[in-house]
Amino acid sequence: MISSEGSNAELRLRIYAEPGEEFNSKNLKVKTEVVMKNPHVKVEKMGLPVGVKPWEPTLDALRNDSRPFTDTKDLTLHLYTLPFPKGEQGDGGGGLTECLISDVLKHKILSVPGYGARVPKPAGTTYRVSEAAGKGLGVFATRDIQMGELIMAERPLMITPVVMPSRCTSELQGLSHNDFVQVKLHDAEKIFEWVVDRMTPENREALMALTNSHSLEGGGPIIGRVKTNGFGESEIVDGPGAECQYSVLCDALSRLNHSCSPNTFRKWCGASFSMQMRAARDIKKDEEITTHYVDILHPAKGRKGQLAVYAVKCTCVVCANPEISDPIRAKCLQHLQQIERQDWQRDFDVPTSTNPKPLLGNLDMYVKSGVETTDVYGYCLFMLMKMYAARGDIPTMRVYSEKYARWQSARTGLVIPQELIDKGFGMISVAEMVLRMKGKMKGKAKKI
Ligand SMILES: [Zn+2]
Numbered sequence: 144m145i146s147s148e149g150s151n152a153e154l155r156l157r158i159y160a161e162p163g164e165e166f167n168s169k170n171l172k173v174k175t176e177v178v179m180k181n182p183h184v185k186v187e188k189m190g191l192p193v194g195v196k197p198w199e200p201t202l203d204a205l206r207n208d209s210r211p212f213t214d215t216k217d218l219t220l221h222l223y224t225l226p227f228p229k230g231e232q233g234d235g236g237g238g239l240t241e242c243l244i245s246d247v248l249k250h251k252i253l254s255v256p257g258y259g260a261r262v263p264k265p266a267g268t269t270y271r272v273s274e275a276a277g278k279g280l281g282v283f284a285t286r287d288i289q290m291g292e293l294i295m296a297e298r299p300l301m302i303t304p305v306v307m308p309s310r311c312t313s314e315l316q317g318l319s320h321n322d323f324v325q326v327k328l329h330d331a332e333k334i335f336e337w338v339v340d341r342m343t344p345e346n347r348e349a350l351m352a353l354t355n356s357h358s359l360e361g362g363g364p365i366i367g368r369v370k371t372n373g374f375g376e377s378e379i380v381d382g383p384g385a386e387c388q389y390s391v392l393c394d395a396l397s398r399l400n401h402s403c404s405p406n407t408f409r410k411w412c413g414a415s416f417s418m419q420m421r422a423a424r425d426i427k428k429d430e431e432i433t434t435h436y437v438d439i440l441h442p443a444k445g446r447k448g449q450l451a452v453y454a455v456k457c458t459c460v461v462c463a464n465p466e467i468s469d470p471i472r473a474k475c476l477q478h479l480q481q482i483e484r485q486d487w488q489r490d491f492d493v494p495t496s497t498n499p500k501p502l503l504g505n506l507d508m509y510v511k512s513g514v515e516t517t518d519v520y521g522y523c524l525f526m527l528m529k530m531y532a533a534r535g536d537i538p539t540m541r542v543y544s545e546k547y548a549r550w551q552s553a554r555t556g557l558v559i560p561q562e563l564i565d566k567g568f569g570m571i572s573v574a575e576m577v578l579r580m581k582g583k584m585k586g587k588a589k590k591i
Contacts, residue, residue, distance in 0.1 A: 192322035332364075472512065
């Protein structure tokens with residue numbers, strides 16, 4: 144079960160016909176509309192309120208796989224099967240994704256360099272899905288996994304707008320808020336059914352096997368599963384300004400439970416059109432593999448409120464001891480804000496201080512608190528690599544260079560050449576210069 148910032152949409156879509164035009168498939172248009180929060184609201188009943196007519200839009204206009212080109216400016220939503228239309232070039236390895244997306248987004252997806260690459264496979268079996276005490280199902284490591292290793296890579300089951308099209312709001316004037324929400328949920332489920340109808344039987348089965356934490360909130364079975372398991376992805380947006388936000392729904396990846404000390408990074412790979420999960424620290428066999436649904440640097444009380452939206456009551460050690468964890472997280476956040484203003488990952492200058500003690504203290508604190516998925520952890524590794532280079536200590540420089548490389552691979556999915564790691568990302572020249580200077584100084588001392 145995964146969620147993220149994308150779940151709280153601030154835009155909604157309107158399905159409409161121009162004034163004077165009949166509301167049919169030819170005239171149908173969908174546009175982003177008023178800014179509002181995506182309602183994680185409960186309504187008492189499922190289905191339509193008494194007196195409200197069923198919504199029967201003809202959505203043939205959305206079936207557009209056969210269109211020969213994509214209009215790079217068209218924000219109208221269409222149904223597509225990706226990575227390639229059915230029957231064309233297969234699925235490129237990794238399965239098919241049903242999408243309700245704009246042409247703008249489709250064009251963006253198809254324009255990624257190397258698009259159509261195969262979905263990478265982890266080395267051997269890395270996980271199993273089984274009962275997690277008090278949390279339903281969870282994902283567990285079947286062997287020791289090293290920081291940076293690929294744990295899973297998966298093509299999404301579907302990609303849909305966070306706020307689904309629904310009937311024109313003017314039809315709903317005079318309805319109570321409860322009835323209004325009920326109609327919106329009903330209409331959204333109808334469109335979801337269109338998307339699900341296009342799925343392969345295996346994908347449909349996988350979707351319906353996912354947890355639905357919202358079954359008592361008045362929405363249908365598909366919307367409930369999407370709300371429970373879908374997550375936002377910064378690269379799956381209409382473009383600069385993110386005119387439309389989308390929900391990405393996966394299978395096994397959606398089974399990961401939340402932790403306030405998560406041990407994985409999630410990364411979208413545009414070339415293979417897949418979501419990938421890598422280890423953010425070393426993971427032991429049988430350890431639960433986790434992600435985060437909310438910002439782990441928020442205080443425990445804030446996280447509790449945000450997690451309630453996903454029906455999650457976190458009982459982790461970080462949440463159980465806020466008097467200890469909150470000050471550490473606050474310090475981590477402060478540190479993060481300081482380094483966010485720096486281009487530290489490209490700064491290979493010799494550090495002004497070569498005393499590693501304060502950084503080693505911070506690193507120890509961050510490891511104990513389990514915040515390896517935040518940039519401050521990588522920053523400490525990077526700075527320690529530079530400091531030990533500046534001290535002429537090549538073996539210790541390499542220890543941090545190796546860790547930093549693994550952390551960067553986990554975070555970005557990039558493979559860093561071993562030669563670059565051995566050379567401390569170029570810092571070895573500093574270390575060698577320091578050693579030469581030390582050698583000369585020793586030589587001078589001898590002469591005296
Ligand atoms: Zn927690």
